[in-house]
Amino acid sequence: MGIVEPSERKLRSDVVRNRASILEAAQRHFLAHGVSASLEAVAKEAGVGAGTLYRHFPTREALLAGVLQLHSEELVARREQIAQVADPDEALRQWTRALEDYFSAFSGLPEPLMAAAREHEPGNPLTLPCDHLIATTGEFLEAAQLHGHARPSLKGYDLFLLAGSVAWIRGTGAADNATLDAMHTILETGYNHGSKQQIERDG
Amino acid sequence: MGIVEPSERKLRSDVVRNRASILEAAQRHFLAHGVSASLEAVAKEAGVGAGTLYRHFPTREALLAGVLQLHSEELVARREQIAQVADPDEALRQWTRALEDYFSAFSGLPEPLMAAAREHEPGNPLTLPCDHLIATTGEFLEAAQLHGHARPSLKGYDLFLLAGSVAWIRGTGAADNATLDAMHTILETGYNHGSKQQIERDG
């Protein structure tokens, strides 16, 4: 139906070179200064002008999405691996931890991610990956609800947000490892309770 | 030992007038645009120059602390009221909700608050109120640990951060009421579990 035109013209070499250079520099700056890093500094470090950066990535979110592409692929790999786990409760636990790690890649990352999950406009380049993550969370959750101990009333979105909020706390630097452990324990106890009693009754 | 000089000179009338005007305008702008509201806009609305604003409140945190003063007093009143509740679990629940509401006064408020709780430098004017809130949380928590069902391993700081992270989610607008309810349920289940079993065993 639609006219398909896969690379009607060959990509110019400077385009791919600059794009890679920008992504590299952005990754470094986001790591060092969080998602609010100066885009002008990124452009300078990438050796391109501001205009070039904004042509490749019109918004900060677009640049973030580009940098996160690599991380997303890692997360997909981890998903496959976790899907092999027999115990659905343990799988859900591992997935929520993986999600939290993904959110914690850069300080301040949860903010644009949660915003993208909220506003379902197709304009935001982060919306697509977010929806994918929410769906995957829902799959692990449903398995744990059917054959494990996960609270039945929950939705994948709930756990998605919860992972985001813990990642946010991590990003602020306000929580040391002991506090983080406490939060994980509370959360995992909380979302597994409710169905546990039923199972114990049925068993 | 120290030289005490309580109001060596009478406060100038323009000082108190401007201070009040600034706080009023800031309250409005923080409400409307979150804690990142433009301080120049605040100054303009207060009818003062930028210099005056910055002399009264050298940093955004100082201005925030000023605006939060009123809220803090409300929270103290609520604390007194909650302290009357007989059931320590219920008291802890109410206090964490009150804390969360306090954090949710302005969009983006949890960020500077958590930062102030982390860095224990006396320079930050938000550190003092934060420490107070953490201490109060610890008191309610200890009561619930001794005579209720609260998990023994927890610290007041853990629940403080948890309340902050839920408030942060609220501020993003990513969570509707159903999701917020789910998060509260998970959290309250989670921080009450662990001791519950001991009590049931003892009972």
Place this chain on the structure above:
DNA sequence: AGACAATACGGAGGTAGGCTCCACATTGTC
């Protein structure tokens, strides 16, 4: 190889907000 058209580049420049500084105005006191 050379020329041409399409495409991309870069940085100047406009906008906005944070924060400082100091000539001037206001205020309390004597």
Place this chain on the structure above:
DNA sequence: GACAATGTGGAGCCTACCTCCGTATTGTCT
């Protein structure tokens, strides 16, 4: 009423975001 202390305002500098367009680079076609 005069004087010293104190406060005021906004001009001005800085940093960052983002756009625009004259110029440079690249791929293609002959």
